[in-house]
Amino acid sequence: MLLKASKMNLCLLTVLVLLNTVNCTEINIKSHWNGGFNGKFCIDVVKELHSWKAHLVFDKSVESLDVWTATLSHTSADKKEFILTNKPWNAEEHVGDQICVEFVGHTSSDINPKARAYIEGMDSKGGKITFPTTPGGYSGTTNLPNGGIPGTLKVYNDWGARFEGEFTFAVNENVEGWMVAITFDRPVSKMDLWTADVHSKSSDGKKWVVVSKPDREFVTAGQSAKVRFFANYASVSGGKAPAAVGIFTNLGIDKRKVPSLPNHDCTKYNYDDVLYKSILFYETQRSGKLPANNRIPWRGDSALKDGSDVGVDLTGGWYDGDSAIKDGSDVGVDLTGGWYDAIKDGTEVGVYLTGGWYDAIKDGTEVGVYLTGGWYDDGSDVGVDLTGGWHDAGDHVKFGFPMAYSSAILTWGLLEWKDAYVKSGQLKWLYESIKWPLDYFLKSHTGKNELYVQVGDASADHSFWGRPESLKMARPAYKITASKPGTDVAGATSAAFAAGHLAFKEKDPKYAAKLLQHAKELYDFAMTHKGVYSSSVPAAAGYYKSTNITDEMCWSSLWMYRVTKEAKYLTEAEKWFQPGPAWGMSWDDTQAANQLLLYKFTKKDIYKQAVEETFKYWMPGGTIKYTPKGLAWRLQWGSLRYSSNMALIALMAADEGLHPEEYRKWAMSQIHYALGDTGFSFVIGYGKNYPHSPHHRGASCPLPPAPCGPFVMSSKQPNVHTLHGALVGGPDSDGSYQDSRQNYINNEVATDYNAGFQSAVAGLKSLVIKKKHPEQTSGSSCSS
Helix, strand or coil, X not given: CCCCHHXXXXXXXXXXXXXXXXXXXXXXXXXXXXXXXXXXXXXXXXXXXCCCEEEEEECCXXXXXXXXXXXXXXXXXXXXXXXXXXXXXXXXXXXXXXXXXXXXXXXXXXXXXXXXXXXXXXCCCCEEECCEEECCEECCCCCCCCCCEECEEEEEEECCCEEEEEEEEECCCCEECEEEEEEECCCXXXXXXXXXXXXXXXXXXXXXXXXXXXXXXXXCCCCEEEEEEEEEECCCCCCCCCCEEEXXXXXXXXXXXXXXXXXXXXXXXXXXXXXXXXXHHHHHCECECCCCCXXXXXCCCECXXXXXXXXCECCCCEECCHHHCCCCCEEEEECCCCEEEEEEXXXXXXXXXXXXXXXXXXCCEEEEEECCCXXXXXXXXXXXXXXXXXXXXXXXXXXXXXXXXXXXXXXHHHHHCHHHHHHHCCHHHHHHHHHHHHHHHHHHCCECCEEEEEECCHHHHHXXXXXXXXXXXXXXXXXXXXXXXXXXXXXXXXXXXXXXXXXXXXCCXXXXXXXXXXXXXXXXXXXXXXXCHHHXXXXXXXXXXXXXXXXXXXXXXXXXXXXXXXXXXXXXXXXXXXXXXXXCCXXXXXXXXXXXXXXXXXXXXXXXXXXXXXXXXXXXXXXXXXXXXXXXXXXXXXXXXXHHHHHHHHHHHHHCCXXXXXXXXXXXXXXXXXXXXXXXXXXXXXXXXXXXXXXXXXXXXXXXXXXXXXXXXXXXXXXXXXXXXXXXXXXXXXXXXXXXXXXXXXXXXXXXXXXXXXXXXXXXXXXXXXXXXXXXXCCCCCCC
């Protein structure tokens, strides 16, 4: 099929013809293979792409085409045009990038075709051409995600039906995990390798993909990667071992570029960019079925069977779960009576459940809902859908306590400083960010007095170093009930629901109403059945042990008062007030936040005094120790978390009229420490000098199908993927810091680390908008 040049921009493509090498033991398969050719095209990206489709057009028919960094989606009838689409991991391409594709064409004769290539919908300025400098070499090589390295094959022994060979690839960058796509000109029935494992092979035995063994993943730039093997083939009279071409792909490099947002505020640090990237970090932490607009190309669906080990008794509350989804059917069950709504392919069916059973046969699956109690069964052993939520930190456990805290803190920042998210262009993304855990909490609250608070065995999970998409272990679910209560986690989740209600009240009233209903039920559960959740759920005690329930009773009461304005909630909050300076603020200690909210709602001097005592304790000259360059250092584990959280409360206190100049300046100093005042940014992907090896499993792993495991964890190589926006734990008390994957104390990331930090950055951005930022009020010169 001929394409009109007026409808596309074509870039010329140089094709390397592979010549016959009869009677030659050492074969340079890049340019000496009869019946085929290989080549590469590179096209400059001149617009932002979230997916792409490349057309490769030859002037002669090509029997078949092999590509590895794209998917061959269509071949024209005359076999002259091939349409290639992106892989999931290279869909996002940005202005300034190149889309490069290596390919091998197969023909029935020796041809030298001319070819053209273009990207649909992109007015490209043309592609870059790679020419061979010698019959056996390239002038340059391009590695993943946009290309591969051709190699040379040497045959050492040929016994007539089996031969020994070795590919050699010149590697010009560090490799952490690799694969080689091999195409033989005749069928090969078996391959035995030392440094790789067979990943796949074609039915005709001509195309093989081999992947590095776990202990052979690493190759240093400048070295040669060698793949030695034995191969069996069908002997022919007078014949020699099959000729072959191999393409080496580096699976340990992620060339995705996340552009920095422009700084329009003329501030020392770009708050817009920090908010943007912090939200990206939360998207990286998502568990479950990812949405269509997923912006993290190396993340995929994970833990889709969470909750499959438990059954749910639907005698109260709501079951709103994706485990009942069949071929796009969205099933919701309102257990308070009324209607069972099942929407399928645009058809809405209402069935009034007055009693008995509703039986629905769907593709052989029988679904029963018994109204007087009992179970909702979608035909499997799964009783409750606990998919979704966030992976807690560098691991894959879902801990409900810190997740609820983080959700509430992020939402609180939105409620106080919505203008920051509007002005930075991040409002849409923040709504999606906070809705992700809220949806998970809705699934987890399976009864008025029942809440699932953890998914995953932390001990087993921490023994696994790999991608979340590769989880195979059992992931038990743990819950609190009336007989095994957890006032702390129930109260924290109630607060998250209440804050979420306020955030979505105007945007999505129906959703907000559901959040409020759950907030009230969980609050009543927390207050009626008191207890420490980590005593009821021992599996959590070694990781997120709760020290008391006092602060959560105050915290949840304050949020219920803010939502309802009912005096009883404020009275309850005041009953649980904790005077004196707050030790700090974290998922287990909201004393400082409670003091501030009590003052905000009552303006009583007792609460004002508590806030002031807290910051006298925290500011220079107080009790808290400071690092040499000015970080208020509370604790070794997550030191930046504590300083960022207290900066958040200082900004909110300033907004309430408490020492605004002093508190804002101090808060700015703590956030700016994290952003780079020491010459080092503790926010990954922000600034020029930041951590590259955080303790994070998914970010460290090479692209599949390369293996991941303890050998990656202990490697000195930086993480394959940049964990944009994540705040690492922070320095020791002397300001020292080690960027090592094994340093989980200072160099791990966590959803609760970023929560207070992100909201504090939003507070600083809001001050810029209002022209009250310390850089503006102090007369500092404009810097960017």
